[in-house]
Amino acid sequence: MAEVIAKNIDNACETAEEFTKIFYKQVDNNRHLSSKLYLDTGLLVWNGNGINGSDKIQKFLMDLPASNHVLKTLDAQPISENLVSNKLSYLIQACGDVSYQNDDTKKPFQQTFVIVAVDGKWKIASDCFRLQVPYS
Amino acid sequence: IGFDVQDNCALPPRQQSFLVDPAGQNLVREFLTQYYAIYDGESRQQLLEAYHEHATMSLAANYLTNDSRNSPTLRLNSYISNSRNIIRITERESRRRYLRAGKLQVVSFLSDLPKTTHDLMGCAVDLLVFTPSMIVLTMNGLYKETTTNGNPMRSFHRTFVIVPNAGGGFCIINDMLYVTNTTKEQEEKAFAAALPVEAAPAPAPPAAPPPRPRRKTPRRRR
Numbered sequence A: 001m002a003e004v005i006a007k008n009i010d011n012a013c014e015t016a017e018e019f020t021k022i023f024y025k026q027v028d029n030n031r032h033l034s035s036k037l038y039l040d041t042g043l044l045v046w047n048g049n050g051i052n053g054s055d056k057i058q059k060f061l062m063d064l065p066a067s068n069h070v071l072k073t074l075d076a077q078p079i080s081e082n083l084v085s086n087k088l089s090y091l092i093q094a095c096g097d098v099s100y101q102n103d104d105t106k107k108p109f110q111q112t113f114v115i116v117a118v119d120g121k122w123k124i125a126s127d128c129f130r131l132q133v134p135y136s
Numbered sequence B: 001i002g003f004d005v006q007d008n009c010a011l012p013p014r015q016q017s018f019l020v021d022p023a024g025q026n027l028v029r030e031f032l033t034q035y036y037a038i039y040d041g042e043s044r045q046q047l048l049e050a051y052h053e054h055a056t057m058s059l060a061a062n063y064l065t066n067d068s069r070n071s072p073t074l075r076l077n078s079y080i081s082n083s084r085n086i087i088r089i090t091e092r093e094s095r096r097r098y099l100r101a102g103k104l105q106v107v108s109f110l111s112d113l114p115k116t117t118h119d120l121m122g123c124a125v126d127l128l129v130f131t132p133s134m135i136v137l138t139m140n141g142l143y144k145e146t147t148t149n150g151n152p153m154r155s156f157h158r159t160f161v162i163v164p165n166a167g168g169g170f171c172i173i174n175d176m177l178y179v180t181n182t183t184k185e186q187e188e189k190a191f192a193a194a195l196p197v198e199a200a201p202a203p204a205p206p207a208a209p210p211p212r213p214r215r216k217t218p219r220r221r222r
Helices: A002-029 A030-039 A052-064 B022-039 B044-050 B092-097 B103-112 B182-191
Strands: A039-046 A049-051 A067-079 A089-100 A103-118 A121-131 B017-019 B051-061 B117-118 B124-131 B134-145 B153-164 B168-179
Touching: A002 A030, A002 A067, A002 A089, A002 A103, A002 B092, A030 A052, A030 A121, A030 B182, A039 A052, A039 B124, A049 A052, A052 B017, A067 A103, A067 B051, A067 B168, A089 B153, A089 B168, A103 B134, A103 B153, A103 B168, A121 B124, A121 B134, B017 B022, B022 B044, B022 B117, B022 B134, B044 B051, B044 B103, B044 B168, B051 B103, B153 B182
Parallel strands: A039 A121, B017 B124, B051 B168
Antiparallel strands: A039 A049, A067 A089, A089 A103, A103 A121, B117 B134, B124 B134, B134 B153, B153 B168
8 A cells, every 4th residue: 555655656756757848848849739738628727817628728828929938846746546537646836937938037937737647648637827926 | 021920929917816616716715714824823733624634745945046135034944955846856765755644744844834924815826626526726925934034925836635524524635835935026015915814805706606515624723
C-alpha cells in the first residue's frame, strides 16, 4: 500500500515535469496544437475569464499575443483516485515568468492544472492561469 | 508601404473571480471565511478538523526575478527551507519527504509557518470544479506576516481540493501553496478594502437556491 502511494508521488512529479515541458513549448511555439492537451470538456480559467471546452480554449489561446514562459518553480501531488471519474489524476502547480509580444517585461505568473489519464494519454481537466497582479 | 502584421495584441481584461457554477458561491465564501479565521488566528491547530485524514500538502517558494529591492524583509528563508520545488529537488526520496501527508503532519507544518493576516477582499478566487464529490478552488492574493520583523507582505497562490466527509461536511484532501514576494504594484493596492471580510456587502444571490448537498465545514471549535 505505502509502496503504491510512494510510486504515485514519484510518478506525479515526473509526469508534471514532462507535462509542463510539452505544455509551455506548445503554448509558446505551436499554439495551434494546444487544444489537444485538454479534455473535450476541459476548462481554462485565464485571469478569471472562464473558457469551456477544448475548441473554445483553442480559439482563446490563438487570440492571445505570442508568449514566452520561463518556469522557475514546479510542484505536483496525486489526487485521490476515486475523485475524478475513477481516473488517475494529478494536481500540478507551475510558477515562473511570462513575457508577451507587445511587452518585453517579465511578468510573474502562477498556473495550476488538474490532469487526468484518459485512454493512455494525459489530458487537462482544468487549467487556472493567474498573473501576479493586484486583484482588488 | 508596411506589412499587415498583427498590431492589436493586448491581453484580455482580468476578472477577480470565476465560478464554474454560481451555486458554489456561498460555499466558497463560507469556506474561505472560516478557514482563514482560524489560519490567521491564534492557533492553526484547530485546522485539524478541516483536513481529510489522508490529506496532502506542499509548499513551494521562490524569489521574484530581477527584484532589485534590498531589504531583510524580502528574505523568504522560512519558506524556501521547506520549498518543494521539484525543479531543484530532484531525488525521489526528498520529493516524497517534502510532501506533507496525513492531517497531523499537514497541520503541524502549517502551524510552523509565519503568522499571517490575509487580504481576502483583494484575493482572486477561481472555482474550477464544483460537483457533489469534489470541489477545486484556487486563490491568488497576498497576506501580511504579523509577528515577523517589519511585517512583510507576501504574495501567494493556493489550490484546495475539497471532498465531502463522513460527517456530512467537507474537508480538504489536497492543499498546494506557492509563496513569493509581493510586487510594488501589489503593495500599493494591498488591503485597499479595509473592511473585514464579514462586513462585505453580500453579492447578489444566485437565481435558484444552491443545491447544498452537505453542511459546510470547517467549523470553528470554541
